[in-house]
Amino acid sequence: MKSINITDREPENEEEPKKKRGFRFSLKWEWTLSTAFGVLIIFAAIVILIFSSFMTVLMRQEKTHVADSLNVVVERLSNQSATLTASQVDQLLRPRNVLADETSGSEQGTPYNNAVVTTLARDSQTVTVYDTQGKPLFSTGDTTAKFRAVGKQHIAVTTLQNRKHLVGRMPIHSKENDQLLGYVQVTDNLKDYRATQVKLFQVAIVLGLIAGLAVAILSYILASFLLRPVEAIRETIHAVRDDPQTDKRVPEIRHTDELSDLGNLFNGMLDTTQGYMDQQQQFVEDVSHELRTPVAIIQGHMEMLDRWGKDDPEVLDESIKASLQETKRMKSLVQEMLDLQRAEQIEVNYTNEVTDVSEVVQQVYDNFKMIHPDFVFILDDDVHQPVQAQIYRNHLEQILIILLDNAVKYTQTRKEIHLTFESDSRNVEVAVQDFGEGISQENRDRVFNRFYRVDKARSRTKGGNGLGLAIAKRLIEAYHGRIMIESAVGYGSVFRISLPILSDEDARVLNEKKDRAQAEANDTGIPGIKSALLEDPSNDATTQSDDDSTETK
Known part of the structure; x- marks a missing residue:
């Protein structure tokens, strides 16, 4: 049998080699070079405009010099009456003859002599005189x-x-009879023009380099100053990566701009993430803490039965009943813990829900009248019309069930519960009033805490776990509402919930968003928190209400 060399086989799960990171270019340098390049482009455009304008002026000056030279020569030669000859032109234009005229004191030639000398002495110009046939004379x-x-x-x-x-070019006409004597032509090689052009170009380059360097330095300093929040965000990200439980946040940015908005947004995201982590940790701690007692009770009964109790029918029956009771309590506790955990995520899953508050209040009122016939329920409806609010229907129903169930459980003598429904221009308010034991001022501030019970011994006999009011408070606040309590020991309590009223137009917009979201989710439905009070068919309505109630005072 052929052996297999295991070392020759490549591991199936071997990770692919990491991609090489590209060249890292600092944002400061990107900002600096981009700004410098942009300034250089603008500077170059301005310099080109100025350079072009300046060279146009220079060219106009050169044309003026050529025109002056033409005029001087024509003025010098136009005094002749016959066609020009080479000797005449040479005698009139040669510098020695011009200087001789100036020395002789001829008043007629003197005003032009210096101009002729200057014109003929220019290195950049060539003066040529032609006769009428185009033959060069000078x-x-x-x-x-x-x-x-x-x-x-x-x-x-x-x-x-x-x-x-x-x-x-210019024709030469006689002043006496306007006869054409010849032509004069001045050729300028533009040497001075080009020299000035080169100098200006060199000056522009030097100034551009100086400006680019100055802008680059200034941009780097400015970028370092303005990007300090980015560096702070980077340090915070590294701190959170190294220790997810850290409390480090982006420092407050004094100036208000996009970077400060980014810092605040990042801090908000970290706080939200930290909140979810804390919720998860608290959920695990709460479950482990609350399940410890029923598990210990069940374990104690099972160990007792295993040792000797299974032979005693009375002990066996008592242990089974106690274990079943603790099992039901664990079931209720787990359901309430899940409800509370889901209530923390309302902002994510239930942003487009619209509910008719009047309809839900009437429905819950009718249900409690049916399942508690020994109680008197009074509904005081001051609205008398549909009122809509932005809240998931099951959540509003659950809140009312929690409050009414607490009122039933803690009413001993006067079995009467008032349900009040009223509204103003902005909010709708539902109040549940009982005439039971009441809550002291000390306990009133803590009844919304998790697992808090006013009377722990009596609460366990009533089936409460101390989570109902915590769930109700989290639900109502998630929809921008409020829950308040008024109570006096021995006189009962009043719990009030308030929600913002939704206009018809806003309700229509939210319903359209909900329909679109449902269509995109392929009609998968919207997950919600369903009340355990109305769902468990294993027991009768009254017993299940007592077992699965979510709060005890």
Whole structure:
């Protein structure tokens, strides 16, 4: 038989290698670089606009210089009456001749001599004079554009030798007879224009780098300041991850903005999660504490029967009855604990419920009249019309059952219970009044605590576990209502519950939301807390009401 090498087989449950984390880029640096980049883009756009405007002004100045040169030369040569010749032009425009005219003190030539000298002395310009046939008569340089006859002054940008030049042309007319003498052409190589352009570009780059660096430093400082709440949230998350039971929270943020909202929201989420954890822990502690006694009783009876009691019919019967009684009490206790635990989650499961309070009050009133015929129930209805509230119907029914059942259990002599139903413009109020034992001021403040009983010995004989009023209080407060107590020892008690009234429009909106939620859940129904008082068919209504009641005073 062939052996199998176990070491060669790969484990089936071997975890896949963790994905490598990408490069982590700090939010501060993202903020800093993004801000710096944005500022540089804006700065570049502004610089381009300014640079373009400035270069346009420079080009206009260069055109003005070319126009001035054209005018000076034309003014110098227009005094002739015949067609220009090379010797004439050379004699009139050469600097030595111009200076000689200036030295001779000729009043006629003096105003233009300095301008002619300046024009011809410019390195960036080439002045060329043509006769009427386009033949060059005079030139101050080699770089010149092709001749073209024009009827008036014309200045334009032309590309010569792969570089832009500014070329100006103008006809020369005689002042005496307006005869065409020739043409003058000025070619500007734009050397000064390009030099200024390069300098401006260099200055813009330097200023842009300085501005980008300054903005980056300022942005980093500002980001570090503004992102302090994020760092606090991060530290809180790490603290909660290391110790889920920690009380560490995000510190209060002084300024009010989105980060402060996030911090408050995160703290609220932690408080809610902590509340659920505390509820779970309290649920386990309460169950273990309350079940210890009935389990110990049942165990004691079983051990007694195992030793010698099974041979004694009387002891056997007593042990079985006691065990059954404790079993029923454990069943009631577990049901009430589950009800109380579910009541903590109303905000999640029952946000769209709408109930006709009048109908539920009337129904519970009729039920208690039927199952307690020895009591007198009086309903004082001051509303006389349907009143809607945002509450799950089973929850409202359970609250009323808890209050009425307590009133029945703690009424000994005057078996009369009043149920009052009234409303104002904003709230609907239901009151349950009994004429029983009453509650002292000391106990009145604690009757809504879990497992609290005013008289523990009498409460056990009445079947209570001390959870009913705790459930009622949690239910009514979950729907933004209130529960209040008025009592005097020996005169009875009055429990009042109050709920906000729901308008017809709000009720319609909630019903539509409920229908949509049910459709999305494929008609799975809405889970609720069902009262054990009306469901257990194993016993008669009166006995079950006593056994499964959820509160004892």
